[in-house]
Amino acid sequence: MFDNSLGLCLGRHGDLDFFGVLTDEILNLCNACPIREECEEHGIQNEEYGIWGGKSEEELANARKNRKIIVNKRRNEPMDRKRKENPVILHGKIEGYRAETYYGMEHCAACKKTNAERSAELREAARERAMAA
Ligand code: SF4
Numbered sequence: 050m051f052d053n054s055l056g057l058c059l060g061r062h063g064d065l066d067f068f069g070v071l072t073d074e075i076l077n078l079c080n081a082c083p084i085r086e087e088c089e090e091h092g093i094q095n096e097e098y099g100i101w102g103g104k105s106e107e108e109l110a111n112a113r114k115n116r117k118i119i120v121n122k123r124r125n126e127p128m129d130r131k132r133k134e135n136p137v138i139l140h141g142k143i144e145g146y147r148a149e150t151y152y153g154m155e156h157c158a159a160c161k162k163t164n165a166e167r168s169a170e171l172r173e174a175a176r177e178r179a180m181a182a
């Protein structure tokens with residue numbers, strides 16, 4: 050059974066938003082985490098929501114799709130999302146993705162695409178920084 054209390058994110062769930070978009074801070078934390086691989090695998094196998102092992106929701110969903118894994122149980126859905134009738138959402142922008150998360154909405158294809166591209170850029174920049182160091 051995966052136990053993320055052994056992870057570097059212990060105590061950081063208040064100041065870092067693991068249900069939001071991937072950030073440098075989260076990526077660095079996860080990349081340095083001793084249980085990163087187990088965390089990612091747990092995310093792929095079990096979690097429809099959130100960042101696990103430094104991978105965004107889209108990246109985890111893609112890995113699931115490639116490996117034909119289906120998550121049966123909806124777990125860890127954030128409980129404190131604000132619900133609002135017809136909020137204004139800038140679809141296709143990272144603000145749109147954030148707003149969809151905030152309002153507990155399903156992410157639209159355009160926002161998912163933007164978030165996936167952003168995660169990939171962030172990962173690439175981190176790789177380049179690591180290579181330069
Ligand atoms: S990989 Fe990231 S999300 Fe997973 S336990 Fe470690 S710090 Fe937490």
Ligand SMILES: [Zn+2]
Pocket residue numbers: 138139140141145146149156157158159160161
């Ligand atoms: Zn959208």
